[in-house]
Amino acid sequence: MVGVPSQFWRMLSCPPRHPKLSKGLDAVWDAAVGLAVQNAPRVRQFMRRAKQVLALEESFAKLTDTQLHETGDELRIRFRLCRETRDDINRAFALFREVAYRQIGERPFLVKVAGGLAMQAGCIAEMATGEGKTLAATMPALIAGWRGRGCHVITVNDFLARRDAEWMRPIYRFCGLDIAHIEQEMGRYERRQAYQADVTYCTNKELAADFLRDRLTMGSLNNLTNVLLNRIGTDSDVAERVVLRGLACAIVDEADSVLIDEAVTPLIISAEATNTEQVEAYQVACRLASQMCTPNDYHVDYRYCGITMTAAGRAKLTRFASQLDGIWVGNRRREELVAQALHAKEHFQIGKQYVIDGGNIVIVDESTGRLMPDRTWRDGLHQAIEAKEGLQVKTTKDTQIRTSYQRFFRLFPKLSGMTGTATGIRRELWQVYHLRVAVIPTNRPCQRKQLVDRVFFSASAKWRSVVAEIRHIRNSGRPILVGTRNVRDSEHLSRLLTAEGLEHSVLNAVRFAEEAEIIAVAGQEGKITVATNMAGRGTDIKLGKGIADRGGLHVIATDRHAASRIDHQLYGRAGRQGDPGSAQAFVSLEDELLICHAPRTTAIVRVCSNHPSRKLIGALARKLFAYAQHRAGRLSRQQRSAILRSDDWLNDLLGFAGGEC
Amino acid sequence: MAVDRPTFSESWYRVADLRPRLNSTTRVHRQHYRGQAWCVVQDEAGNHFYRLNESAYRFIGLLDGRRTITAAWKTCNQELGDEAPTQGEVIELLGRLYTSNLLQSEIAGDTEVLFRRYRERVAREVRGQLTNLLFVRIPLFDPNYLLDRWANIFGKVFSRFGLALWLVLIVAGLWSIMGNGSALVASAKAVLSPNNFLWLWLAFAGVKVIHEFGHGFACKTFGRENSAGGEVHAMGIMLLVFMPIPYIDASSAWAFRSKVQRIVVAAAGMYLELATAAISAIMWANSAEGTATHAICYNVMFVASVSTLLFNGNPLLHYDGYFILSDILEIPNLAQRGKEYVYYLVKRYMWGYKEARSSAHSPDERKWLLGYTLASTAYRTFICVAILLFMMDTLFVLGAVLATAAIVIWFLMPFGRMIRYVATSHELARVRTRAVTTTFVTMVIVVIIVGMVPVADHARAEGTVVPRRLAAVRATTDGFVEVVLPSGRLVSKGAMLVSASNPELTARRAQLLAESRRLNVRRDVARRENDLVVDQMATEQLAALRKQISRIEEQIEQLVLQAPFDGTFVAPDIDRTPGTYLHRGDEIGLVATLDDLLIRATAGQSIAAQLFDETHKRVEIRIAGRPDIKISGMIEQILPAGNNRLPSAAMGHAFGGTMAVDPLDPERTKTAEPFFEIKIRPDTNVQLLPGQRIVVRLNMAAKPLGLQWWRSLRQLLQRRFRI
8 A cells, every 4th residue: 555644645635836926017017016915904903803802802711721622622623614804814813812811921912913813913022122022923824734744833933933933832732732942963864843833933043944954855756657656666755754834824023034034044054065176276265366456356345245357367368377277277277266256255254154163164144143153155255264364174065955934934935024124115015025014003102212323434434433432331330232233343443433332242253152141131221232133123221220221221323224114123122112212323434234235325525525514515415315225125125026037037948847845 | 156057056966867868769869060069959750950060969868778878978078078068058058958858867757847738738729729820830731741752752852853854944934934025924913903813813823822832842852862750740831921822841850960951952943933923924925825724824933933933932031041050150040049149149248248159159150140140031021011011901900910919919019028127137137227227218119210200201192294384386278388387496585486378378369469450440430430438338348358358367477386485396297297287276386495395293192291391392303214313303392282183193002103084984084083183393404304204202300210100100090091
């Protein structure tokens, strides 16, 4: 008797299919629909329904635990059969509130319920930070768990996955569901067990990697026919070796980061390459590159991260290479290697894109500011940087399978999520994932004071003022969080503060060991914390005693990020949950954002800045930053959609190589 | 990346370990184009072709189903160095081969993709047919078997012996035509008359069947010779501007190695058609006029020679001539690559997109690609506009629909696509500012040229040259001509032109004079006798007689004809008149002011409005049949009232003019529509002769081209709808 386990069967019988991006008139229609859908008033509806849920509170509070169990079982059957009505959803949410109260002592309030409902409806819920998003996500996860097809709750890191899973476990257990979480160290068997649970908490990285590994395991057995045929002929049981149970539903925390910022981050399963002859080639290339100089030999394009070698540069290279042999004989490969080395030299700087940790190059994620030890750059770029830093050049790796988060998350038939900041990405969320955004109002009105940006002519003037401002605020006793764009800036500021004799703590990709301790005390009186974007997401700085009366936490941003969302994440550290607070950005006309994305306009403003009316110039410069952010956003949006389209194109072209994941 | 052709591709892993090979049904033909070796991969089942360059073929050739792609690629790199295809190029190459169904792989492809691609291809074909409504192809049957059977016999036509025979035929045909030149010209007009259309079309259809079989047999014959297949699997009907004509698919000839053979296959249709024309010519010359054979032969001759050379032989249209040209130039796919090359030029030099790759493989190719594209675009635009105008003239509604469709498909849609490309394409992201600026500036320039820069506007009117003053010299009295002035003499007013004598009048005068003398005598007698009554009577009779005499004398005086005004005496036959008898009223000649000429031109209603408002007084005059002579003139007067009598019958349709005349009018000078007469004084009389037909170019007020076209279009619509 040939058979495959039913879950495996289901996974194979309705394999995920990549929906294609629409083109031409379809795309226009789709964009029009998106515009209509995004602007439809749905938040009020969610709030109304949330009130209905809250109205059920009394009737559920009266039930005994057993009665609650019974109600839960009854609802579970309905959801399992997909026979639920809107009323059932309301009841499920009301039940959840009661269970949450009895099990963990928290009863989600109105906006959390509204957020949960929005996610249940397949939206991205924009909820203010500190509104307890974990609890809100549990509600739709519970319903998805009841459906019995599995549900993945995507968290930012392993720590949060474990914490949330542990925290919510009593609720799920009470409702009759298994839950599990995935951690990096887990083995295949453990993972398989965890994924078999009704609800699995995991990070996007782990989930996508497991998905790719499964694909590799399955190989050509990626459809039901092939699997059944294989079962007839051989004994090998691919079903046993596959860890996932199919992709049915995902609830993504920090959806903007996962779905947009990391959208094109390639996920690669790779193996050591077989040929190792190239290792010294990178060192030679690096040596050659150091003898080339801009602008005679090559031009640098900062906005598009490009290097263009000039004819003189090429000639120089040919001269250098005439003494070399091997791969240096061919023109193309030679230029490629040197261009790569120049690329590493011009566009990658220690402390910005990477740090050196134990003799290794470790990538720093630009939007979260965290270290990404597993990641490497592709196409020999990593090796070129290793050569540049004089480290041991490691062998290149051969890609075995690859996808991107963008493509991966498009596979989910049901996707929802939550974020603190979804403004500015609505169109893209619709275009790529067909997701709508619901902006849930805050529980308590925000009391953060957003002070107007201060613009400086030069970077040094900016840093001087930042230090002066820190001193000034510290004297008032308020805690200060200073956000920097990269490790290098945070170290620079730290030096300045030390020179001024200001005591402070630094939190960045290099100094992250005491993260929890630093954050724990960051809200205390007179504390100065210098942090990269690391402190942006998910960190909750609790205010010390009496701080709220003095005005709460003050946030200083020393740079503007390419996306205003990420600036807002940082500002959002102040004034959480109705606390008072203030935030201000210090920027200069020498900032990277302007140099990369609005060089010409900046030059004009620079010329105008001799104008006597400083006020006008200030306003102009602030506009300039908004403009640069707008341009940067548009550029990265276009790049993302170009990648998606070229992937589609390639997929069509490579039909003979089988479907890709 | 800074490198044009990066060696590695991040998608390589997807193909790295595959062991594909070319389909077993494919055949590879080696050909040389412009000194470069190419390999044409042919899928015999689907008749797909794919051209590979040397290095790509080296790679594909290594794929035998046992080697992995990576192994083949590495071998290729070792052997060819920089010439070897990069990973990205390999992926694209494999993908394209697979898309053309030329590749087979050990794992079954993504079936869904296969089916989707099939659906897309069908949809694309349907879309292609719809966008190309004027040239729809409907395949009907597979002529391969038929051709196989008869190729042995008919194939001989393309042998050396066949060529000799053909030459003999052509010479004979020309010989027989030459003897009948005038009949040939006479019948030429009848060919395009409406009642000949059916014959013409039948001749056309028949000739085209022969034409298509010519391709078929040539393809078959050379295919056998080369053992290169030469399969011909589709024959059907093509609707060329809704006119059904046959077609055959002889594309397997592309696989032939010999360029000459490919050219012969492309030319085979015309070759047979010309032979047909020659045979028809001989038959036509040897059949009696008025018989059906004669008429049919004439039509066949016309279609098989003129239309063939005009359409099939024209390389600017996508017919045989095009394929012949592209084979002679050794630039396959000339039209497509020419278009790509023009796009490349725009991208590279106008928009500054440096990564654009030229579709030209050698510098020589560039000028051909550019030249051909520009010429064929201009020519096709012209032909399309002509066809559409013709359609609008004959079948207005259909023509208008087609014209709208043509504007949308050939102009608006590509324009929209270009705008979208410039505005949104990722390729142009880095040079968008420049691309947008240059495109915008170009558009502005075009708009300014078309819409704002006034361009001289001309209208044409036909006219005749007339003397300003013209008088016929007529005999006022009967008489015998005695003395005449030679024709062509300049005369001043009152000068004698002709003097005649009338003996009868002279006799009569003598008789009357005698009578008057008698009456005088009688009166004198009566006076002497104081016979008052008789005196009175005689006096009265005498008075009456004098009157008679003076009348006669007047008549005699009139026997000398005088010039009524200064001018030239024109009387071509005057030399023959002395001694002849002239009757009263007979015209002897003319006196005309030949040194003072006037042009009377007629202008139809379509230019009437401008005629009165905007026309410059100065005009240019051309003499019909003498394009080298340029004369200027000045408008003297425009007769504001509509007229419908032409100044000369020569200006009417009936005698070769442009004005439509009422066919029932005996004089053929009554026009169908009223016109306005313009009187023009030429600046010089040199070279102008009275009675000449001339064309007057009226200079209207300069106006932007856009306005001019708009007016023409409105007039066209108005004519159709009689608004």
